[in-house]
Amino acid sequence: MSVYRDRIRSAGELMREHGLDAIILTKPANLLYLTGDGRLCAYAMITRDGKVALGVPQTDVDDVKSMATFDDMVGFEDEVGMIHSIAHYYEHFGIRQGVVGLEYAFLPQPRMGMLTHPHAKPEAVAIKDCTPIMSELRLVKDVDEIERIRVAAKVAEAGMRAAIKSIKPGITESQVAAEAEYAMRQAGAADFYRSYVASGPRTSIAHGVPTLRRLQTGDLVMIDLHPVVNGYSSDMGRTVCVGEPTAEQQTAYDLYVKALETTIGKVKAGVEMMDLEQTMHGVFKEAGHGAHIFGPPIHGLGIEFEESPLPAGHAFFHGEKAPAPLVANVVIAVGNCGLYTGPWGVRDEDTVVVGTDGPIVVTNYHRRLECCV
Amino acid sequence: MSVYRDRIRSAGELMREHGLDAIILTKPANLLYLTGDGRLCAYAMITRDGKVALGVPQTDVDDVKSMATFDDMVGFEDEVGMIHSIAHYYEHFGIRQGVVGLEYAFLPQPRMGMLTHPHAKPEAVAIKDCTPIMSELRLVKDVDEIERIRVAAKVAEAGMRAAIKSIKPGITESQVAAEAEYAMRQAGAADFYRSYVASGPRTSIAHGVPTLRRLQTGDLVMIDLHPVVNGYSSDMGRTVCVGEPTAEQQTAYDLYVKALETTIGKVKAGVEMMDLEQTMHGVFKEAGHGAHIFGPPIHGLGIEFEESPLPAGHAFFHGEKAPAPLVANVVIAVGNCGLYTGPWGVRDEDTVVVGTDGPIVVTNYHRRLECCV
Numbered sequence: 246m247s248v249y250r251d252r253i254r255s256a257g258e259l260m261r262e263h264g265l266d267a268i269i270l271t272k273p274a275n276l277l278y279l280t281g282d283g284r285l286c287a288y289a290m291i292t293r294d295g296k297v298a299l300g301v302p303q304t305d306v307d308d309v310k311s312m313a314t315f316d317d318m319v320g321f322e323d324e325v326g327m328i329h330s331i332a333h334y335y336e337h338f339g340i341r342q343g344v345v346g347l348e349y350a351f352l353p354q355p356r357m358g359m360l361t362h363p364h365a366k367p368e369a370v371a372i373k374d375c376t377p378i379m380s381e382l383r384l385v386k387d388v389d390e391i392e393r394i395r396v397a398a399k400v401a402e403a404g405m406r407a408a409i410k411s412i413k414p415g416i417t418e419s420q421v422a423a424e425a426e427y428a429m430r431q432a433g434a435a436d437f438y439r440s441y442v443a444s445g446p447r448t449s450i451a452h453g454v455p456t457l458r459r460l461q462t463g464d465l466v467m468i469d470l471h472p473v474v475n476g477y478s479s480d481m482g483r484t485v486c487v488g489e490p491t492a493e494q495q496t497a498y499d500l501y502v503k504a505l506e507t508t509i510g511k512v513k514a515g516v517e518m519m520d521l522e523q524t525m526h527g528v529f530k531e532a533g534h535g536a537h538i539f540g541p542p543i544h545g546l547g548i549e550f551e552e553s554p555l556p557a558g559h560a561f562f563h564g565e566k567a568p569a570p571l572v573a574n575v576v577i578a579v580g581n582c583g584l585y586t587g588p589w590g591v592r593d594e595d596t597v598v599v600g601t602d603g604p605i606v607v608t609n610y611h612r613r614l615e616c617c618v
Numbered sequence: 619m620s621v622y623r624d625r626i627r628s629a630g631e632l633m634r635e636h637g638l639d640a641i642i643l644t645k646p647a648n649l650l651y652l653t654g655d656g657r658l659c660a661y662a663m664i665t666r667d668g669k670v671a672l673g674v675p676q677t678d679v680d681d682v683k684s685m686a687t688f689d690d691m692v693g694f695e696d697e698v699g700m701i702h703s704i705a706h707y708y709e710h711f712g713i714r715q716g717v718v719g720l721e722y723a724f725l726p727q728p729r730m731g732m733l734t735h736p737h738a739k740p741e742a743v744a745i746k747d748c749t750p751i752m753s754e755l756r757l758v759k760d761v762d763e764i765e766r767i768r769v770a771a772k773v774a775e776a777g778m779r780a781a782i783k784s785i786k787p788g789i790t791e792s793q794v795a796a797e798a799e800y801a802m803r804q805a806g807a808a809d810f811y812r813s814y815v816a817s818g819p820r821t822s823i824a825h826g827v828p829t830l831r832r833l834q835t836g837d838l839v840m841i842d843l844h845p846v847v848n849g850y851s852s853d854m855g856r857t858v859c860v861g862e863p864t865a866e867q868q869t870a871y872d873l874y875v876k877a878l879e880t881t882i883g884k885v886k887a888g889v890e891m892m893d894l895e896q897t898m899h900g901v902f903k904e905a906g907h908g909a910h911i912f913g914p915p916i917h918g919l920g921i922e923f924e925e926s927p928l929p930a931g932h933a934f935f936h937g938e939k940a941p942a943p944l945v946a947n948v949v950i951a952v953g954n955c956g957l958y959t960g961p962w963g964v965r966d967e968d969t970v971v972v973g974t975d976g977p978i979v980v981t982n983y984h985r986r987l988e989c990c991v
Contacts, residue, residue, distance in 0.1 A: 285825045302824035304912045304956060304963070322912070354722040354730075354747070374727075423803035430796035435829050439809075451675035452658045456808050539677045539695070583677060590677070 248389070249281050249314035252382065253295050259378045260293035266343035267292045268375045269331070269360055272351040274548040275379045277476050282313035283548075288327070288360075289315070290334045298334045300327055324359065331365040341367050346375025380553035385574045390547065391598055393477035394576055396433070398596050398607040400472040401481040404429040405610050408442070408468050409485055412617035418442040418455035421468065429472040438471035438478065438550045448484065449583065449590040451539060462488040462618070465589045471550035478550040480578040481608040482594035485615040497586040498614040504528035505580050505593055505612070508542065512597050512604035514573040518543055518556055525582060534586055542582030545575060546596065575599045621762070622654050622687035625755065626668050632751045633666035639716035640665045641748045642704070642733055645724040647921040648752045650849050655686035656921075661700070661733075662688070663707045671707045673700055697732065704738040714740050719748025753926035758947045763920065764971055766850035767949055769806070771969050771980040773845040774854040777802040778983050781815070781841050782858055785990035791815040791828035794841065802845040811844035811851065811923045821857065822956070822963040824912060835861040835991070838962045844923035851923040853951035854981040855967035858988040870959040871987040877901035878953050878966055878985070881915065885970050885977035887946040891916055891929055898955060907959055915955035918948060919969060948972045 256279060260268060270276050270289045277283025280297060287301040287309070296316050301309045303320035310318070317337065321327045335341070347360055359365070361372055386394070407428030408421050422440040429437055443453025445464040453467050460466060469482035484498060508525040525542045529535060541556035554568035554575060571577070580594030593612050598605040629652060633641060643649050643662045650656025653670060660674040660682070669689050674682050676693035683691070690710065694700045708714070720733055732738070734745055759767070780801030781794050795813040802810055816826025818837040826840055833839060842855035857871060881898040898915045902908060914929035927941035927948060944950070953967030966985050971978040 284823075284827070302912065304958065305823045308820065308823050323914075349727040351726055353724055353726055357727075417803075419803045419806075419808045423800045426803075427796045427800045430790075430792045430799075433792075433830065435792045436812075436827065447681065450657075450678045450681050454657070454809065457806065539675065541696075585677065 248387070249279060250295070252279050253291060253297060253314070256291060256378065256382055257293040257295050259381060260346065263346070263373070263375075263378055264344055265293065265346045265373060265375065265378070266340055267338065268346035268378065270348060270379075271356065271360070272348050274552070275348065277548055278379070278383055280313040280315060282309055283476070284309070288331070290331065290338070292338050292340075296338065298337065300330045300334075328359060328362050328365045331360065335365075335367055335370070340370060342369035344371045344373050346378060347372050348376060348379070349374035350376040383547055384545070384553055385572060386547060386576055386598075387574070390477060391574065391576065393475045394479055394547065394596065394598070395607050397472050397474040397477050397479035398481070398609070400429050400432045400434050400474050401470045401479045401596075401608055402610045403432040404470045404472060405468060405481060405483055408470070409483070409615055409617060412460060412466060412485060412487055414462050414487060414618065415459050417457045417459055418444050418447070419457055421460070421466065422455040425468065425470055429470065434472035434474050436473040438473070440471070441467065441469035441482075443467045444487075446588055449585050449588065451583070460487050463491070465490070465494060465591065467590065467592055469592075469594060476548055478546050478548065479596045479608060480546050480550050480594060481596060481610060482580060482592055483610060483612070483615075484591045484593060485617055488618055489616055490614050493587055494589070494591070495614055497584060498591045500529065500532050500534070501584045501591045501593060502612050504584075505595070509579050509595065509597055509604050509606060512571070512577070512579065512599055514599055514601050515570050517570050518554055518568050521579070522556060529584055534584060537585045538582060539585065540582045543577050543579050544581055546578050547576055550578075571599045573599055573601045621760070622652060623668070625652050626664060626670060626687070629664060629751065629755055630666040630668050632754060633719065636719070636746070636748075636751055637717055638666065638719045638746060638748065638751070639713055640711065641719035641751065643721060643752075644729065644733070645721050647925070648721065650921055651752070651756055653686040653688060655682055656849070657682070661704070663704065663711070665711050665713075669711065671710065673703045673707075701732060701735050701738045704733065708738075708740055708743070713743060715742035717744045717746050719751060720745050721749060721752070722747035723749040756920055757918070757926055758945060759920060759949055760947070763850060764947065764949065766848045767852055767920065767969065767971070768980050770845050770847040770850050770852035771854070771982070773802050773805045773807050773847050774843045774852045774969075774981055775983045776805040777843045777845060778841060778854060778856055781843070782856070782988055782990060785833060785839060785858060785860060787835050787860060787991065788832050790830045790832055791817050791820070792830055794833070794839070795828040798841065798843055802843065807845035807847050809846040811846070813844070814840065814842035814855075816840045817860075819961055822958050822961065824956070833860050836864070838863070838867060838964065839990075840963065840965055842965075842967060849921055851919050851921070852969045852981055853919050853923050853967060854969060854983060855953060855965055856983060856985070856988075857964045857966060858990050861991050862989055863987050866960055867962070867964070868987055870957060871964045873902065873905050873907070874957045874964045874966060875985050877957075878968070882952050882968065882970055882977050882979060885944070885950070885952065885972055887972055887974050888943055890943050891927055891941050894952070895929060902957055907957060910958045911955060912958065913955045916950050916952050917954055919951050920949055923951075944972045946972055946974045
């Protein structure tokens with residue numbers, strides 16, 4: 246568990262830098278990172294001196310004991326009990342004034358209201374956003390985290406293989422997603438973020454949530470998978486064709502792969518996210534398709550399939566600042582960007598570890614406009 | 619599409635009552651309810667005069683046209699474009715002052731910040747929470763909505779059958795979830811909310827997110843499924859046993875089913891949620907298990923598998939007031955409440971339509987501590 250104590254110590258240093266006395270976390274990904282356990286309806290109050298107090302549903306006390314790193318724990322019966330337990334910890338740690346960090350980018354107002362309820366928070370304690378602290382902590386992955394992402398990448402490959410194998414005219418997008426998800430769970434995923442399967446004209450929309458649309462011969466099919474294995478994600482997307490692609494589809498796909506591979510080739514410590522984005526978009530523009538691009542092509546991943554570093558154009562939405570140049574052992578997904586040269590789109594996406602001298606691609610399914618059936 | 623125009627008209631009436639000039643929605647469930655299309659990264663500005671303006675990713679314009687009811691639509695390229703498009707609609711509708719409703723219970727601060735950005739919202743326009751309006755609108759289901767929930771209930775039954783059939787020593791919780799999800803997608807689900815599969819000691823925790831734990835002979839296994847079919851959910855849970863249950867497990871389960879059936883028997887128009895909760899908890903308390911209960915047993919469902927009416931103890935968390943007495947054609951899940959008489963828990967849950975004279979149970983999988991293997 247020393248890894249969690251180390252992370253908690255680093256969190257304390259950042260709290261000092263940001264003028265915080267403690268943080269209260271409820272976002273499962275942040276709880277998992279700092280304590281080893283990230284469950285729903287739980288919270289951790291972490292002081293800058295490195296003390297960790299947990300509050301969990303009463304039912305979960307024994308289970309959490311076996312999973313999490315902590316100094317104090319209470320079980321609560323309901324919302325009121327949760328609020329009172331927070332007041333108890335403020336008292337316990339002697340925090341009667343000062344500043345406490347909350348996850349502004351995660352908490353809608355009612356939940357923010359619970360954590361700052363007058364029965365929970367001393368009136369003289371101010372609150373401040375701790376999103377930048379948690380993003381900074383989680384940005385650079387250690388060896389174990391990268392290994393977990395590698396395993397998740399293998400699981401994504403198994404899911405992609407099963408999805409592509411299932412493709413034939415008449416199957417629904419949802420059924421293709423079923424094959425991918427089933428294979429990912431068989432291969433060791435305990436969970437996954439939403440699987441995207443979009444076909445035909447739906448390959449041109451921004452978020453290809455699967456529907457009951459039935460695949461037809463000639464359709465492109467865009468599949469994007471995000472398994473969670475040992476708490477960590479990977480992100481891989483591929484576009485394939487039901488039957489033989491047209492020359493126009495093949496040309497668009499080949500251009501996309503050229504752009505993707507050129508961009509991945511530039512990934513290394515010191516590069517700016519924006520340079521990578523301009524590289525990818527630049528290949529499309531040079532081929533006369535500047536008007537056929539949508540979306541920033543790169544985002545970070547780790548515990549979440551989309552996390553810091555986030556592109557400037559998405560950062561506001563997520564409550565983040567524009568990212569600094571990439572450093573070694575940040576993990577990114579490259580290719581989250583559609584190219585729409587016809588009444589359809591193409592998109593491949595891969596998970597890449599930023600190496601000191603170059604990219605380390607961890608999702609290794611072949612890039613080819615595979616002809617299914 | 620007249621159903622959406624009727625709903626938009628009702629929304630306008632509620633806006634008048636609440637002193638709102640317009641609402642801006644980004645929550646997919648609310649967008650789906652009022653426009654017929656609920657996608658990610660989109661918004662609708664709806665005036666109290668019943669005008670609907672949509673903003674969607676540029677890529678999605680054609681797709682949305684075929685799905686949604688609206689008067690105006692713009693496609694945007696990025697966050698900045700989205701903000702400017704909102705400013706455009708304020709101008710278009712002549713809203714220079716007054717009050718606009720936002721989904722406080724859904725929007726974390728960065729997203730709230732986008733919708734209220736000085737480049738989007740006129741300074742003289744105040745904002746207010748529109749969560750209560752949307753909850754009131756969606757509370758009572760029409761015939762078509764109830765039919766969709768019935769179909770989703772059949773899909774949950776198919777998922778449950780497949781999950782239970784797969785149970786044997788050595789299979790992981792995640793693999794059991796895989797069987798349920800696969801069967802639900804085959805049966806017509808386009809999506810599902812997180813499936814819970816908890817086994818052995820994990821049946822006692824509040825949220826049984828599946829893990830890689832392998833089932834053992836003698837384990838109880840709690841399965842809770844939430845398919846989405848035609849945009850609507852059902853919610854069904856069952857507890858089964860790997861091999862023969864012990865007498866203590868059987869007794870706990872029989873008590874649970876007695877409590878569940880007694881509670882469901884009292885469901886009808888006019889009943890208070892709290893009465894139903896006290897009925898269910900009362901059966902446990904009478905049997906000497908008052909200390910072994912966790913959680914309020916009832917919540918509403920519809921487009922979301924958990925929506926208004928919410929129990930008083932959860933309502934705060936979701937930004938809702940305590941609910942009024944139930945009325946006909948509200949749909950609820952009964953049984954979202956664990957009984958923990960041993961180092962394990964039991965729980966069955968069913969989807970029930972509130973009838974004028976009694977309950978209409980739509981999830982019909984048998985209630986029996988099924989002995990698997």
